[in-house]
Structure formats: C-alpha cells, structure tokens
Amino acid sequence: MTDRTDAPRDKRRLPQINPVWFLLAALIVAIIFMNPGFVEPTGYMNFLKRAAPLAILAAGQVYVITSGGFDLSVGSLITLVVVGSSMLTNNDPTATYWVIPVMLGIGLGVGLVNGLVVCVLRVPSLIATLGMMITLNGLAFLWSGGAPRGYLPDTFRFFGRELIRDVPLVRFIPVSVIVLIVVVGLLAWLMHRTNLGRHVHAIGDNPIAARLAGVAVNRVRITAFMISGLSGALAGILLGGFAGVSTDVGTGYELQAITAAVLGGAQLLGGRGSVPAAVGGALALTAIFTLLNFLGLPQPVRQVVQGLILIAAVALAMHRRKQTGT
Amino acid sequence: MSIAEDTPPRKAGFRFERWAPLILLGGAFAIYVVVAVATGQTQYLTFENLIAILSRSIALGITAIGQTFVILVASIDLSVASLISATAVLASVVMDGSPAMIVPAVLAALVLGGVVGLTNGVVVSGLKVNPLIATLGMSLIIQGALSAFVSNFAGEVPVEFQIFAYGEVGPFPVALLFLTAMAVIGWAVLKYTKFGSDMYAVGGNDEAARFAGIKTGRIVVLSHVICSVCAAIAGLYLASRLRSGAPWIGSDGVYDLESIAVVVIGGTVLAGGRGGIWGTMAGMLIFSLIDSVFNIAGVDSFAKQVLRGIIIVAAVAFYAIRSKRIVA
Numbered sequence: 001m002t003d004r005t006d007a008p009r010d011k012r013r014l015p016q017i018n019p020v021w022f023l024l025a026a027l028i029v030a031i032i033f034m035n036p037g038f039v040e041p042t043g044y045m046n047f048l049k050r051a052a053p054l055a056i057l058a059a060g061q062v063y064v065i066t067s068g069g070f071d072l073s074v075g076s077l078i079t080l081v082v083v084g085s086s087m088l089t090n091n092d093p094t095a096t097y098w099v100i101p102v103m104l105g106i107g108l109g110v111g112l113v114n115g116l117v118v119c120v121l122r123v124p125s126l127i128a129t130l131g132m133m134i135t136l137n138g139l140a141f142l143w144s145g146g147a148p149r150g151y152l153p154d155t156f157r158f159f160g161r162e163l164i165r166d167v168p169l170v171r172f173i174p175v176s177v178i179v180l181i182v183v184v185g186l187l188a189w190l191m192h193r194t195n196l197g198r199h200v201h202a203i204g205d206n207p208i209a210a211r212l213a214g215v216a217v218n219r220v221r222i223t224a225f226m227i228s229g230l231s232g233a234l235a236g237i238l239l240g241g242f243a244g245v246s247t248d249v250g251t252g253y254e255l256q257a258i259t260a261a262v263l264g265g266a267q268l269l270g271g272r273g274s275v276p277a278a279v280g281g282a283l284a285l286t287a288i289f290t291l292l293n294f295l296g297l298p299q300p301v302r303q304v305v306q307g308l309i310l311i312a313a314v315a316l317a318m319h320r321r322k323q324t325g326t
Numbered sequence: 327m328s329i330a331e332d333t334p335p336r337k338a339g340f341r342f343e344r345w346a347p348l349i350l351l352g353g354a355f356a357i358y359v360v361v362a363v364a365t366g367q368t369q370y371l372t373f374e375n376l377i378a379i380l381s382r383s384i385a386l387g388i389t390a391i392g393q394t395f396v397i398l399v400a401s402i403d404l405s406v407a408s409l410i411s412a413t414a415v416l417a418s419v420v421m422d423g424s425p426a427m428i429v430p431a432v433l434a435a436l437v438l439g440g441v442v443g444l445t446n447g448v449v450v451s452g453l454k455v456n457p458l459i460a461t462l463g464m465s466l467i468i469q470g471a472l473s474a475f476v477s478n479f480a481g482e483v484p485v486e487f488q489i490f491a492y493g494e495v496g497p498f499p500v501a502l503l504f505l506t507a508m509a510v511i512g513w514a515v516l517k518y519t520k521f522g523s524d525m526y527a528v529g530g531n532d533e534a535a536r537f538a539g540i541k542t543g544r545i546v547v548l549s550h551v552i553c554s555v556c557a558a559i560a561g562l563y564l565a566s567r568l569r570s571g572a573p574w575i576g577s578d579g580v581y582d583l584e585s586i587a588v589v590v591i592g593g594t595v596l597a598g599g600r601g602g603i604w605g606t607m608a609g610m611l612i613f614s615l616i617d618s619v620f621n622i623a624g625v626d627s628f629a630k631q632v633l634r635g636i637i638i639v640a641a642v643a644f645y646a647i648r649s650k651r652i653v654a
Binding site for chain 1: 454460471473474596626628629630631632634636639642
C-alpha cells in the first residue's frame with residue numbers, strides 16, 4: 001500500500017497544512033467581513049481572551065485523546081474550581097496566592113484519580129471520567145450549599161480579566177492571552193519535542209506494541225490525565241476571572257474541548273493529535289460561535305450548526321485518511 | 327439424564343462475568359433491606375413498594391434496552407436524551423388531546439426514531455465517523471431544532487393514552503409489563519436470531535465478522551435504528567406520564583449518560599461483543615434500588631450525586647478490574 005506513494009514525490013510536495021487553519025482563516029475573514037472592527041486590537045484580543053479557557057482545555061484534552069481515552073470530567077472540574085475558589089478566598093484579596101496553587105493541585109489530583117481508576121481499576125475512561133464528572137458536580141454543589149455566595153477578589157480575577165496596557169504594536173494584551181501562549185507553548189513542546197509526547201502517541205496507536213517496546217503505559221496515561229486535569233483547573237481560574245461565580249460555568253466545556261481537539265485532527269481512540277491544531281480547533285469553534293452571534297442567530301440554531309460542523313469535520317477527516325491510506 | 331452424560335462437561339469453574347450483575351444486584355438489594363430495617367421503615371419492604379421502585383425507572387429501562395444493542399456492536403448513542411424529548415413533544419403535539427390521533431402520533435414518533443437511528447447508523451458505518459461524535463452531533467441538532475420550535479409544555483395527551491403510564495393489570499402497572507415484554511423480545515432477538523449472533527460477531531471483531539461474510543454495516547445501522555426506536559418509545563411513555571411533552575424531559579433525566587451507565591453496570595462491555603439484555607435490566611434495578619436507598623436514608627441531594635458518581639465507577643470497576651486488557 002505504501003509502495004505506490006514513493007518518497008521523493010512526497011518530499012517535493014508542499015508541507016501538509018492541517019485543514020483546521022484554513023477553516024479558522026475562512027471564519028476570521030467572514031468575521032472581519034461582518035464586523036470590520038475585528039482587525040483592531042480590541043476586536044481580536046477580546047476574541048482571544050474569550051477563547052483562552054477553551055483553547056487551554058483543548059490543549060490538555062488532546063493529551064488524553066491521543067493516548068486513547070476521553071476526559072469528560074473537565075467541565076465539572078471548572079465548576080468546582082470556580083466555586084471552590086470563591087469559597088476559599090472568602091472575599092479576601094490576599095488569599096489568592098495560596099488558593100491558586102490549591103486549585104492547580106485539585107486539578108492534578110482529579111487527573112491522578114481519573115488515571116488511576118482507568119489504569120488500575122481498568123474502568124473505561126468514558127465511564128471513569130463520567131463518574132468523576134457527576135461526583136465533581138455534586139461536590140461543587142455540596143461545597144457551596146447549592147447557591148455559591150460571594151464573589152472572587154480582584155487579585156484572583158486578574159488572570160481572566162485584566163489587560164496589560166501600553167504594549168507596542170497591539171496597544172494591550174489581556175493577561176489570559178499571555179497565560180494561553182505560555183501554557184500552549186509548554187504543552188506543545190511537551191507533546192511534540194519530548195519522549196513523553198512520543199509515548200503518548202505510541203500508546204494511543206497501539207498500547208500493546210508500546211508496552212512491548214518498553215513504554216511505561218500506565219505512567220504515561222496517568223500523566224496524560226493529570227495534564228488534562230491541570231488544564232481544566234487553569235481554564236477554571238481564567239473563566240472565574242471573566243465569567244464570575246455560578247454552578248454552571250463549566251457545563252458543556254468537556255464536549256467543546258473534545259470537539260475542538262477533533263476539529264484539530266485529533267483521532268478519537270488515540271494515536272494522532274496535535275496541541276497547536278487543537279488550539280486552532282478551539283479558536284475555530286469560538287470563531288463559529290462569534291460569527292453565529294454576529295449573524296444574530298438564536299441559541300438553538302447555534303446548537304444545530306455546532307452539531308453539523310462536528311459530524312462534517314470528522315467525516316471529512318475520515319475521508320482524507322481513507323484516501324491517503326494511513 | 328442421558329443428555330447430561332453424553333455432553334462433555336462444560337468449562338469447569340465459576341464464570342464470574344456472567345454472574346457479576348446478579349451479585350451486584352443482590353448486594354444492592356441487601357443494602358436496601360438493611361437500610362430500610364435499620365432506619366425502622368419496614369413499610370418500604372412491601373411488594374407494592376418494590377413495584378413502585380421498578381416503575382420509577384421504566385423510561386430509563388426502555389432506553390437502556392436500546393442502548394444495549396448499540397453498545398453490543400461497539401457503537402454508542404448519545405442522542406437518546408434529545409430524541410426522547412423530541413418524540414415526547416411530537417407525540418403530544420400530534421395528539422393534542424384527541425383520542426383519535428393516538429395512532430398517528432405513535433407512528434410519527436416511531437418514524438422519527440427510525441429516521442434518527444438510520445441517520446446515526448449511516449453516519450457511523452458509512453462515513454466512519456466515531457459514534458461518540460456522530461451521535462453527539464445528532465443530539466445537538468435534535469435539541470437545537472426542538473428548542474427552535476417549542477420552549478414549554480406543548481400539546482396534550484388524551485386520557486386514553488395515559489393508560490400507558492398509569493394503567494394497571496392486577497397488581498402490575500401496564501408500563502412495567504411492557505418493559506418486561508420488551509426485555510424478553512430483546513433477549514430472544516439476541517439469543518435466537520441470526521441478527522443477534524451477527525451483532526455479537528460485529529461487536530467482537532468487526533473485521534473478522536466482515537471476512538466471515540456478515541454485512542457489518544447493515545448490522546450497525548439496524549442496531550442504531552433499534553436504539554432510536556426504543557428511545558422514541560421511552561419518549562412516548564414520558565409524554566403519557568407527564569400528560570404532555572416538554573423539550574427538556576430527555577436532558578433533565580440525563581437519559582443519554584445514565585442509559586450508558588446502566589448498560590455498562592449490567593456487564594455489557596463498552597468495546598462491544600459481550601453482554602446482554604438481562605444484565606441491563608439488572609443494571610436498571612441496581613440504579614433504582616440505589617436511588618431508593620438514598621431516599622429512605624434521607625441523603626442530601628448533593629451528596630447523593632457525589633455518591634452516585636462513585637457508585638457508577640465502583641460498579642464498573644467491580645468486574646473491569648479482573649480484565650488484563652488495556653481499556654480505552
């Protein structure tokens with residue numbers, strides 16, 4: 001099968017560009033067409049700021065998906081982080097400095113438990129993280145007594161809401177965009193330039209072959225879940241900053257993160273996935289929502305469009321894979 | 327007697343996987359009895375009360391029977407919850423209080439289910455879209471289309487159709503008998519028909535099944551149609567129970583994730599090819615028993631949710647832990 005596509009011809013071809021970037025470019029052109037103000041820093045920086053939590057979430061999710069699993073617990077983890085932060089800070093601005101590390105710790109802990117349940121108890125990740133999702137939602141309600149009180153102090157909201165002004169070229173940069181760039185850069189490096197990333201790909205592609213080749217399968221899988229949990233906590237901190245406290249801030253984010261990763265070409269059940277492309281997928285998804293908003297379409301229509309795009313993206317990806325024979 | 331001597335002894339030993347759902351069910355029942363006795367509420371131990379517990383999870387049971395079929399062929403269906411809402415609303419709008427419209431309404435709901443299932447199946451087996459994504463997309467589409475048209479209770483179910491949910495034959499509710507009949511039919515289909523054994527083959531190893539001459543695509547499509555029609559029936563039941571259809575009854579009951587959890591707790595493997603209807607029924611009973619235990623013990627509703635999540639995982643771990651395979 002591979003004999004026909006001889007190597008020299010492949011080399012002369014242009015490097016393959018992930019289709020998600022074309023989708024994103026087309027969407028951005030459409031947005032600019034609808035709203036010329038988008039080319040101003042206020043336009044695109046606000047867009048990036050809004051997209052940052054989902055993009056970070058997708059970058060974490062892609063680790064789990066590439067390793068062959070799912071993480072459905074991140075949405076309710078976001079809720080738990082936001083509600084928990086408001087309970088712990090208790091309107092005390094100085095508490096932020098220990099609350100944020102605690103929240104990141106909770107994210108890592110949730111990921112660790114997910115990973116252990118999947119690897120040691122051998123529960124399929126779909127069920128394991130679904131159980132975690134229900135549990136965390138219950139915990140968030142339990143913690144806040146059903147109605148979250150108080151608000152987050154400004155020091156905590158700094159990451160999600162503040163802008164750094166007087167930056168040359170772009171005038172201002174939201175703090176969340178800086179967080180996004182740093183986190184995504186780190187996760188992309190970890191995925192595509194280190195052995196951990198290669199192991200994640202290997203166990204997603206063929207876990208038995210990976211184990212025989214000496215990959216510590218369980219350790220890598222648990223790490224993948226912990227990275228996803230950490231990204232959930234980070235997304236929660238950002239969302240708490242600009243969305244405020246409620247018990248449904250995280251609802252639906254797990255599916256959006258999976259959608260974003262899949263739009264970025266990640267293959268469900270493992271073996272294929274890219275952090276930058278998943279971020280591209282998250283930006284594209286946010287762009288779609290922005291566009292539908294500009295068009296003044298009501299929420300139901302947005303749902304239908306999201307569903308259609310989801311199916312179309314995966315169908316297209318499968319079609320391409322069949323053609324290239326990989 | 328002679329048969330017993332002629333046939334070689336079956337594989338010796340205790341087949342754990344086969345009995346695990348029953349063991350779990352026994353455990354859940356024992357906990358129920360112990361909690362009822364310990365809190366001194368022995369009125370919960372009557373026959374009528376057990377029937378009442380069962381009838382609370384009819385809709386979940388019907389949905390889970392359908393879900394068993396798709397999970398057996400290594401697929402999954404996340405669109406059942408929105409489909410339940412859609413068929414409930416459709417049926418109640420078509421009936422609109424008139425007994426003469428019952429048959430058209432039921433037919434319309436079943437056809438809608440069939441079309442959705444067919445689409446799901448074709449997208450999954452024809453376009454090779456991962457079933458999770460395909461049915462999630464379908465769920466978004468159905469829910470979006472539904473909430474574009476209705477935002478509140480719509481239509482009215484005539485009294486004649488409410489028999490489905492409220493009628494009784496002797497001590498048994500009609501719906502419970504209906505669920506039992508569906509389970510028996512589902513079990514018979516899986517055990518005695520070619521379609522049933524083909525399903526196990528496709529779920530066990532899709533490629534091997536194809537090489538053995540099974541038209542795997544058709545099997546997957548058919549099982550999706552069965553699943554969606556079951557969801558449509560659950561929608562009809564809920565419309566009959568609530569006396570009207572509302573666009574949130576499916577998602578409120580979390581029938582998509584709960585039906586999957588019920589099926590998996592019943593011992594059907596998510597990877598396909600192993601499991602069956604009776605396991606699913608046991609899973610449904612476990613779920614309703616646990617809920618009743620929480621109610622009797624007066625557990626706080628938020629703590630209830632936390633415990634539920636842990637119990638789902640623990641129940642699945644109960645037999646998954648023995649497998650040596652690397653799970654997805």
